[in-house]
Amino acid sequence: MRNARLLSQIAVASAVAIILAGCSSSTTSSTTAAKSSPPKIDAMKSLGAGEGQVNIVAWGGYVESGANDPKVNWVSDFEKSTGCKVNVKVGSTSDEMVALMKTGQYDVVSASGDASLRLIYGGDVAPVNTSLIPNYADVFPGLKDQAWNSVDGVAYGVPHGRGANLLVYNTDIVKPAPTSWGSVFDANSPYKGKITAYDSAIYIADAALYLMKSQPSLGIKYPYALDQKQFDAAVALLKVQKPLIGEYWSDYLKHVASLKSGGTVLGTTWQANINLALSEGVKVNGIKPVEGSTGWSDTWMISSKAKNPNCGYMWMDHIISPSANAAVAEWFGEAPSNAKACDMTADKNFCTTFHAADAAYWTDVYYWNTATETCLDGRTDVKCVPYSEWVKAWSSLRNA
Amino acid sequence: MNNSIATWMHKRQKVRLLALLAAPGLWLVVAYLGALGALLVTAFFTIDNFTGDTIPGFNLGNFHDMVSDPAYRNVMFRTLGIALSVTLICSAIAIPMAFFMAKVAKPRNQKFLVALVLTPLWASYLVKIYAWRSMLEPGTGVIDWLLSPLGIHSPGFGGPAIIIGLSYLWLPYMILPIYAGLERLPNSLLDASGDLGARNFYTFRKVVLPLIFPSLVAGSMFTFSLSLGDYITAQIIGGKLQMLGNVVYQNFSINLPFAATIATIPITIMALYLWLVRRTGALASL
Amino acid sequence: MTLSNRARYALASLMGVGLAFIYIPLSVVVINSFNASRTFSWPPTGLSLKWWSKAIANTGVRQALGWSVAAGLSATAIALLLGTCLAFAVSRYEFFGKEVISLLVVLPISLPGVVTGIALSNAFTKQLGISTSLLTVIIGHATFCIVVVYNNALARLRRMGTSLQEASMDLGANGFTTFRLITLPNLASALFAGGLLAFGLSFDEIVVTTFTAGPGIQTLPIWIYDNLFRPNQAPVVNVVAATLVVFSLIPIYLSQWLSQDSTSGGRF
Numbered sequence: 001m002r003n004a005r006l007l008s009q010i011a012v013a014s015a016v017a018i019i020l021a022g023c024s025s026s027t028t029s030s031t032t033a034a035k036s037s038p039p040k041i042d043a044m045k046s047l048g049a050g051e052g053q054v055n056i057v058a059w060g061g062y063v064e065s066g067a068n069d070p071k072v073n074w075v076s077d078f079e080k081s082t083g084c085k086v087n088v089k090v091g092s093t094s095d096e097m098v099a100l101m102k103t104g105q106y107d108v109v110s111a112s113g114d115a116s117l118r119l120i121y122g123g124d125v126a127p128v129n130t131s132l133i134p135n136y137a138d139v140f141p142g143l144k145d146q147a148w149n150s151v152d153g154v155a156y157g158v159p160h161g162r163g164a165n166l167l168v169y170n171t172d173i174v175k176p177a178p179t180s181w182g183s184v185f186d187a188n189s190p191y192k193g194k195i196t197a198y199d200s201a202i203y204i205a206d207a208a209l210y211l212m213k214s215q216p217s218l219g220i221k222y223p224y225a226l227d228q229k230q231f232d233a234a235v236a237l238l239k240v241q242k243p244l245i246g247e248y249w250s251d252y253l254k255h256v257a258s259l260k261s262g263g264t265v266l267g268t269t270w271q272a273n274i275n276l277a278l279s280e281g282v283k284v285n286g287i288k289p290v291e292g293s294t295g296w297s298d299t300w301m302i303s304s305k306a307k308n309p310n311c312g313y314m315w316m317d318h319i320i321s322p323s324a325n326a327a328v329a330e331w332f333g334e335a336p337s338n339a340k341a342c343d344m345t346a347d348k349n350f351c352t353t354f355h356a357a358d359a360a361y362w363t364d365v366y367y368w369n370t371a372t373e374t375c376l377d378g379r380t381d382v383k384c385v386p387y388s389e390w391v392k393a394w395s396s397l398r399n400a
Numbered sequence: 401m402n403n404s405i406a407t408w409m410h411k412r413q414k415v416r417l418l419a420l421l422a423a424p425g426l427w428l429v430v431a432y433l434g435a436l437g438a439l440l441v442t443a444f445f446t447i448d449n450f451t452g453d454t455i456p457g458f459n460l461g462n463f464h465d466m467v468s469d470p471a472y473r474n475v476m477f478r479t480l481g482i483a484l485s486v487t488l489i490c491s492a493i494a495i496p497m498a499f500f501m502a503k504v505a506k507p508r509n510q511k512f513l514v515a516l517v518l519t520p521l522w523a524s525y526l527v528k529i530y531a532w533r534s535m536l537e538p539g540t541g542v543i544d545w546l547l548s549p550l551g552i553h554s555p556g557f558g559g560p561a562i563i564i565g566l567s568y569l570w571l572p573y574m575i576l577p578i579y580a581g582l583e584r585l586p587n588s589l590l591d592a593s594g595d596l597g598a599r600n601f602y603t604f605r606k607v608v609l610p611l612i613f614p615s616l617v618a619g620s621m622f623t624f625s626l627s628l629g630d631y632i633t634a635q636i637i638g639g640k641l642q643m644l645g646n647v648v649y650q651n652f653s654i655n656l657p658f659a660a661t662i663a664t665i666p667i668t669i670m671a672l673y674l675w676l677v678r679r680t681g682a683l684a685s686l
Numbered sequence: 687m688t689l690s691n692r693a694r695y696a697l698a699s700l701m702g703v704g705l706a707f708i709y710i711p712l713s714v715v716v717i718n719s720f721n722a723s724r725t726f727s728w729p730p731t732g733l734s735l736k737w738w739s740k741a742i743a744n745t746g747v748r749q750a751l752g753w754s755v756a757a758g759l760s761a762t763a764i765a766l767l768l769g770t771c772l773a774f775a776v777s778r779y780e781f782f783g784k785e786v787i788s789l790l791v792v793l794p795i796s797l798p799g800v801v802t803g804i805a806l807s808n809a810f811t812k813q814l815g816i817s818t819s820l821l822t823v824i825i826g827h828a829t830f831c832i833v834v835v836y837n838n839a840l841a842r843l844r845r846m847g848t849s850l851q852e853a854s855m856d857l858g859a860n861g862f863t864t865f866r867l868i869t870l871p872n873l874a875s876a877l878f879a880g881g882l883l884a885f886g887l888s889f890d891e892i893v894v895t896t897f898t899a900g901p902g903i904q905t906l907p908i909w910i911y912d913n914l915f916r917p918n919q920a921p922v923v924n925v926v927a928a929t930l931v932v933f934s935l936i937p938i939y940l941s942q943w944l945s946q947d948s949t950s951g952g953r954f
Contacts, residue, residue: 055901060912067746068919087902090912096896099653102453103811105818105901122453199635201650247557247639253920254636257533261540263557280723388447388655392465395647398640399475413779420775421787424768424832428790432802432829435809436793439801442808454812493707496700504697513701520708522934523715525890526910527927530920531711534718534728542714542728568711571704600693618837621796629798632892645800652804663801670796674789 038151039123041304047132047313053085054311057100057109059298061332062160062319063088072331074324082318084311093200093250095391101125104305107312110160110298113148113368114202114387120156121372125301127154133317135325138338142359147376148369149299157299158316161325161334163354164295164365165198165206166286168259168269168277180289181210184267185241192244196255196267199248201387201394202368205294206268207234207241209366213291223294224369225377231385235393242397252276259284271354272333292364297337329354440667443660454656462661472647476665479644482562483627489567490623491616494574499608501575502582514579521572529636532565533557536637557639565637566627573622581615582608617677624673628666712931719924741925750909757820757895757905758888761827765884766877768828769835776836777843794830802830803897810898818900826898827891831884838880839873846872 056063063086066073075086089106091097094115101109101124111119119125130136136158143149143159150156169178174191184195185207197203208223211233220230246263249255252273258264259277274286300316302309318324322340329336330345335356342351355361369376375384443462445454466472501513520528535542536554543554555561589607631645644666651659714728722732741747769791775781776788794802806826810816850872854864892907899908910926913919 057901065746067749068744068913068922069740070743089899089901090904090908092896092911093653095650095653099807103818105811242640245640250635251914253914254533257537261537263538276724388658391651391654392658395642395650396469396471398642399471399478399647417775417779417781420771420779421781424772424775424791425787427768427829428787428793428832431809431825432794432805433790435805435813436797436801438809438813439805493704496697497704500697500701504694505701516705517708519931519934520712521886521890523712523927523931524907524910524923525892526907526914527715527923528711530914530923531714531718534714535711537728540728542710545729568707571708600690621792625796625798629800629893631800645798648798648800648804652800656804656808659804663798663804666798666801670793674792674796678789 038120041123041126043127043129043154044132044302044309044313045129048310050082050084050311050314051308052083052311053087054108054308054315055106056086056088056315057091057097057106058088059110059112059332060090060092062110062298062328064328064331072327074319074327078315078318078324082311082314084308084314086315094202098122098124101303104303107303107306107308108315109301109303111157111301112296112298114200114370116148116157116299116301117370117372118387119301120151123304125156126304126306128157128302128316130155130158132313133158133320135317135320135322135338138322138340139320140337140339140357140359142362143297143337146297146367148297148367149301157301158320159337160298160300160320161329161332161337162295162297162362162365162367163270163272163334164288164293164362165268166271166274166293167289168267168274168284168286170259170262170265171283171285173262173265177285177287178266178289179287181206181291181293182214184244185210185237187240187244189244189266191266193246194263194265195241195244196247196249196258196264196269197241197245198268199250199398201390202294203268204231204234204238204390204394205366205368207237209294210291211237221379222377223366224371225375225379225384226371227375227379227382227384231389231393235397238397239400242400248398256280256282270333275333275353288361288365292366295362295365295367297367326350329356439660440664442657443664445657447655447657462658465658466661466665472662472665475642475644475647478559478641479628479666480669482559482566482643483624485563486566486570486627487620487623489563490571490574490619493567493571494578494619495612495616498575498578498582501579502585503587514576517572517575517579520568525569526632526636528569529565529633532561532568533637536561536564557637559638559641561637561639562634562641562643565633566630567623569633570623570626573626574616574619577615577618578612581612585611621677625670628669715924716928716931719921719928721921721924724921737921737925741922741929744922746904746909746913747906747922747926750904750906753820753903754889754906757823757827758885760824761831761888762881762884764824764828765831765835766881769832769880769884770839770873770877772832773836773839773843777840778848791833791836795833799830799891799893802826803894806894807897818898818903820900820903822898822900823895823903823905826894827888830891830894831887834883834887835877835880838876838883842873842876 063075064072065075065086079085089100091100094112097109097111098115098118100106101119102122109119109125111125139159143162145153145155149159167178167181167184171177183189184197189195198206205223208220208226208230211218211230212220212223215233218230218233220226226234247254247258249258252270255264255269256273256276259273260280260282269286271286274284277284300319302312302316306312319328320338322338322344325336325338326341326344329341330347330350335354336342336345336351339357342356345351351357371384371387371390373383373386375382442454444458444460445456446459446461447454497517501510501517505513536557538544538554538556541554543552547553555564585608629645631643631649634641634643634646644662648659648662651662717730719737720733720735721730722734723730772787772791776784803826806822806829807818810818810822816822850868851864854868855861859867890907892911895905895908896911899905904912906926910923914923
């Protein structure tokens, strides 16, 4: 009897919830299925006066106002000279950044390649009129008009910096020194349980890259354009790898701590992590294996719904100016995008360590990109596996 | 004037009730239940494969994917197991501590002990879990450093680490309600049981345990449900393991409908749990 | 009460073990704040005060602390108001939906934070088109804080019964006067305990905050989350945590002192 009464109450409550949900969800914008070109949005024609503020979504360490370390500050000058107050929201993953940009509350975003295309095709960011950004001229040509920051020759942002996903190994333990990504996919690896991999669906591309070179019969041309068969092969390889993994990493403090303790002796890493580990006295070395590697190149993009577009443009120009670009590259640990930044780093060898100006180094680095149903390698006879399926496959793999 | 309103209100029960219920009722039903309903409805939507935008409709594909892939069953049972273990471990540690605090310690020390137990609640969640990373690091962690002479070794990162970490985080939430429950329990009751010849443990089992059961349930609301939804602890000390929360978090921004579908699992589990709790009558004293 | 000595010693030693379990990791936090290594390697190879001086120079922490206190106080205030109203309604009246509302109030704390977080974020930004801000954080926090105030207030109201109120009314006091002079003073310590716990919950909340915080809003846990994974910042986080532990003794001491004053201790 009591239960019957409760049930009737629950029924009323859920009816209210469903009605509310029904009313509200009708406002959700409905979009048509896969498009082959991004929505038509015009770039800004001319720069006006600043709006007094700019709302930024960025990776941690990209927008430093001296609040964390008084010496690390490339925001105050900007605020002073432009009158644009900087409000930053740190995004911890690409997915979170896309979600934040979709709210329309932010003007500018530092998007990695696994976010940029989603933003472009979703109509969330606008093309960038690079003539309004004087510092754009000094950006390394190898970073301009690339697959992850432009569509059909239209630029959608300014390049910020880049890094390659390297193979790290403990020089005391891993002998002989590895030269191929095969070492992290070898089911009989002597380092079983001490191998690490990056904890994100984008890591599927690392497996695809290895297969691209080791199993040419699969016909993989670009690690971010995988048809179902190629995708399944990459996921199968990751399943083989899983027992070898001690820990997947996504935050680099945990990763470096693990390198230091010996919990990890082999796996994928970033240059900044290697530097940190070396400075802590860990005997490690990082290489770009024979297959080349995946990598990331971040792009500053402007929202199509920006409420502060002028300040947004000013910020994009400021952040790739030689001094700011050098400062952020050194603080974060990545290769700067502005050629002139290399003269302004505190560590004079910085650009050499990070191969900033070495165009040849980057030729076999496949920067993160967002897989879409339309194959990014130009194939039209098959459908490729979209990134949302990559994420599902990664969830499934991690919990299988 | 004031008086006349008060008199008017006093005579009208319904008006008073409405005044009391309006704000919290609206808040919980509209703001919370409405948001939850909107999320659950999304589970039937699909997404645009290119932009990740949700497309409204009625589609059971997400549920099909969830049920047909054994990975999600694994993560469900794993998460359930972790949440239950955490609840059991917290109860096992909390009951004797709360009993000591409420019934054995001198009244003057009681307050001090409560403060001692409360202190870690204010150290940040993340910092505490990172401290456990330092503790558990195999070979070089604090546990191996302290206890390896005794032959005890750190379990390393993984399921046991998650259970230890979560038990640590939620322990105060279990101790406090049990302590409060025991404090209300008159000493005379325990003495009577002792006078009637019952041994300590028998008194505990037959007198104390049934009386503090509602407090235990109140504490378990925290330990069980907070563990069930956690994803950050698993990220930091879980090694290769993931929990339900991780799956929801991974899919949230790229595929909201699928994240909503996965979210129905903890919602269902908690609904069942609340229903069971309600049957025991403990919810009334919660 | 009468317990055999053996049982007393057994309980005392279990208490000791429990406290050790609680305090060993906390002391690791404090020691690590002096650890010269940037990655908290153990045992510390050297001790250093540099993280403390960095933390003192860090204005981001102070700003974040300000946001946290603002969010915590506002959410607690809302929770106190709504939780008390609800507790009165449930303890003093019979009405349709009483059981479901007493279930509903428990729901926000019992459902995973990630579910509450994405539900609110989805509702705010996609359905209602509201910009996330400090306000949305407060709404999110208040939603799961209501229950702790409600629990404390309800327990007290049930124990109080209605006889005192009735006596007051019989003696001619009206409803407001009775509430002010009789009900509220009796309820105060329960509300304080509930409010303190609500503030504590809000102060350490990460998940719901992550999903509801607007641009520029960085509460302390979010600041910690953003900085913990950064090699130059992580040790500073330990300093902040160590400081928080010390400062936490103040509200705890306050609550103890206050509940000592009242006739019966707060529920928590």
